[in-house]
Amino acid sequence: MLEYAYYPGCSLECTAASYDKSIREVFKALGVGLKEIEDWNCCGATMYMSVKKIVGYAISARNLALAQKMGMDICAPCSSCYTILRKANRHIEWEPKEREKINEALAAANLSYDTTIAIKHPLDILVNEVGLDAIKAKVVRPLDGIKVAPYYGCQIVRPHGQFDDVDDPVTMDKLLSTLGAEPVYYPSKVRCCGGMLMTTQEDIALKLNNCLLQAAADNGADMIATACPLCEMNLEAYQGKINQRFGTKFNIPIVYFSHLVGVALGISPKAMGIDSLIIPPTKLTAKAEGVRI
Amino acid sequence: MAERIAPFPKAEAELRAAFWEQVSSFPDGHKVTNCIQCGTCTGTCPVSYAMDITPRQTIALFRAGLLEEILRSRTIWLCASCYSCTVRCPSGIKITDTMYALKRVAMEKQIHAPHFPVHTLSKAFVKNVYKYGRNYELGLGIRYFLKSNIVKLFTLSGFGLTMMRRGRLGLLPKKIRRVNEVRAIINRANQFEEI
Missing domain, CATH: 3.40.50.11810 (Rossmann fold)
Known part of the structure; x- marks a missing residue:
C-alpha cells in the first residue's frame, strides 16, 4: 500500500482548510495512506529565504528529518511548501559543506538528515503513483x-x-x-x-x-x-x-x-x-x- | 569567488564580497557571470513592468559596479519567486535564486528602497516562526500593515470578516509542541550565517 508522511503546511490549517480536508478524504477513498508528520513546523516559505538561507533550510530540514524517522516520502499539497522542501532537500544533497552545517543545526534538536526522502505533490501522486x-x-x-x-x-x-x-x-x-x-x-x-x-x-x-x-x-x-x-x-x-x-x-x-x-x-x-x-x-x-x- | 577587476570603492567592494558569497552557496549560482544580456528574463517576468530596474538591467548594473543601486531598487522585493526567468534563461542563470541572494545582502547590510517596506514582511515572518514554529497569518498581516500602511489595515477588515465567517481565518496562533526544537535549530544555524 502507498503511504506518505503528510506535511499539510500552515495554510492548510486555516485559510485552505478545505484543501486539507479534500486531500485526506480523496486519499482515504483511493486507499493511499497519509500519516501526518507529528509536530511539523513551518517550511520557511519564500520569506525565510529572503532573510537567511542556512537557517531557512535548517528549519525545513527539521520536517525532512522527522519524515526520515518515519521512513516515508513526504506528500506536500501546498505548492509553496512543496517547492521549499524540495529546494532544501536538493541544496543539502548538492553541497556537502552546507549539509554539515545543517546537520549541525539539526543536532541542536537531536535530529539528523541524510537526504533519503523524496517530496511529492498530491497531483503527482494521484496521476503517477495511484x-x-x-x-x-x-x-x-x-x-x-x-x-x-x-x-x-x-x-x-x-x-x-x-x-x-x-x-x-x-x-x-x-x-x-x-x-x-x-x-x-x-x-x-x-x-x-x-x-x-x-x-x-x-x-x-x-x-x-x-x-x-x-x-x-x-x-x-x-x-x-x-x-x-x-x-x-x-x-x-x-x-x-x-x-x-x-x-x-x-x-x-x-x-x-x-x-x-x-x-x-x-x-x-x-x-x-x-x-x-x-x-x-x-x-x-x-x-x-x-x-x- | 574573487572579482577579476577590483577597482571598486570600499563600500561597493564590501557589498560585492557579500553578494559573491551568497551566490556561490547555491547550485549553479556562479552562472550569473554567463549573462548575455538577451532580456529573456525581463520578457518572461510577470512583474517586470512594475520594476524600476528590470531583471536584465540588474545584471548589467552589477557589472557596471552599481550593486548598491540594485539593493536600493524595488525590483528585488517585487520578485514574486515564480521562477519563469529561471526556467527560460538560455545561459542557465538561477535568476530567482540570485534575487533571493540580493534580498539577503540587502537585509544583512540594511540597504533598502526608500518608502518601500516590503522587506519588513519577511522580517515579521521570521519572528513568527521563532515564536510559534509556524506561520500565524493574521498576526503577520496585522504586524506588517501596522508598520507599513495603517490605513490599509482598516480597509482589509471586510476581507477579514469574509474569511472569518467561513472559518478560514485563525484568530489565534498555533504553536507547535516542541517549539524549543525549532528555536534551538534556528539559534545554532544562525551562527553559520555570521561569517
Missing part, C-alpha cells in the same frame, strides 16, 4: 458537462519541473479528463498569481489575477482548479476587488483540484469543506447531488 486507471475505476459521479480551467501556478512545475513540463504541464488536464470533466484551453496555466504581492503590492497582484480570470472566462471555464492555497485565495477572495478595479463582472468559482476528484469519487462536498468557499461552485455541488448538467 494511476489514472485506478482513479477511473472508482469514479461514481462523472463530472461531464463541467468545464474547468486547470491552473497549475508556478511552484509545482518550476523551477525543476519534477513531474511535468515547466511551460505546458498536462498532469491536471489528464486527471480532469479521467474524472469526466472538460479541461478547457488555458494559456495562463503556469502564469504567476503574484503570491505574497497581494499583501505587499496589491495593485500588481490584482492585475495579474485579472489576467488569469479573464483567460478562464474567455475560454468558457465554469471554474478554475488550483493546486496552491495562495493562488486559490488570491483568485477567489480578491475577485470582488478585481471586478471593482477593472470594471469586470467575474463570478468564477475557484476550487482545489482535489475537490473535483472528491466529488467524482462520491465524497460529499461538506466533508471536503467546499461550503467554506466564498464563490460557491454550484455546478460541482449540483453534480454531487446527482443533478444532470
Whole structure:
C-alpha cells in the first residue's frame, strides 16, 4: 500500500482548510495512506529565504528529518511548501559543506538528515503513483458537462519541473479528463498569481489575477482548479476587488483540484469543506447531488 | 569567488564580497557571470513592468559596479519567486535564486528602497516562526500593515470578516509542541550565517 508522511503546511490549517480536508478524504477513498508528520513546523516559505538561507533550510530540514524517522516520502499539497522542501532537500544533497552545517543545526534538536526522502505533490501522486486507471475505476459521479480551467501556478512545475513540463504541464488536464470533466484551453496555466504581492503590492497582484480570470472566462471555464492555497485565495477572495478595479463582472468559482476528484469519487462536498468557499461552485455541488448538467 | 577587476570603492567592494558569497552557496549560482544580456528574463517576468530596474538591467548594473543601486531598487522585493526567468534563461542563470541572494545582502547590510517596506514582511515572518514554529497569518498581516500602511489595515477588515465567517481565518496562533526544537535549530544555524 502507498503511504506518505503528510506535511499539510500552515495554510492548510486555516485559510485552505478545505484543501486539507479534500486531500485526506480523496486519499482515504483511493486507499493511499497519509500519516501526518507529528509536530511539523513551518517550511520557511519564500520569506525565510529572503532573510537567511542556512537557517531557512535548517528549519525545513527539521520536517525532512522527522519524515526520515518515519521512513516515508513526504506528500506536500501546498505548492509553496512543496517547492521549499524540495529546494532544501536538493541544496543539502548538492553541497556537502552546507549539509554539515545543517546537520549541525539539526543536532541542536537531536535530529539528523541524510537526504533519503523524496517530496511529492498530491497531483503527482494521484496521476503517477495511484494511476489514472485506478482513479477511473472508482469514479461514481462523472463530472461531464463541467468545464474547468486547470491552473497549475508556478511552484509545482518550476523551477525543476519534477513531474511535468515547466511551460505546458498536462498532469491536471489528464486527471480532469479521467474524472469526466472538460479541461478547457488555458494559456495562463503556469502564469504567476503574484503570491505574497497581494499583501505587499496589491495593485500588481490584482492585475495579474485579472489576467488569469479573464483567460478562464474567455475560454468558457465554469471554474478554475488550483493546486496552491495562495493562488486559490488570491483568485477567489480578491475577485470582488478585481471586478471593482477593472470594471469586470467575474463570478468564477475557484476550487482545489482535489475537490473535483472528491466529488467524482462520491465524497460529499461538506466533508471536503467546499461550503467554506466564498464563490460557491454550484455546478460541482449540483453534480454531487446527482443533478444532470 | 574573487572579482577579476577590483577597482571598486570600499563600500561597493564590501557589498560585492557579500553578494559573491551568497551566490556561490547555491547550485549553479556562479552562472550569473554567463549573462548575455538577451532580456529573456525581463520578457518572461510577470512583474517586470512594475520594476524600476528590470531583471536584465540588474545584471548589467552589477557589472557596471552599481550593486548598491540594485539593493536600493524595488525590483528585488517585487520578485514574486515564480521562477519563469529561471526556467527560460538560455545561459542557465538561477535568476530567482540570485534575487533571493540580493534580498539577503540587502537585509544583512540594511540597504533598502526608500518608502518601500516590503522587506519588513519577511522580517515579521521570521519572528513568527521563532515564536510559534509556524506561520500565524493574521498576526503577520496585522504586524506588517501596522508598520507599513495603517490605513490599509482598516480597509482589509471586510476581507477579514469574509474569511472569518467561513472559518478560514485563525484568530489565534498555533504553536507547535516542541517549539524549543525549532528555536534551538534556528539559534545554532544562525551562527553559520555570521561569517
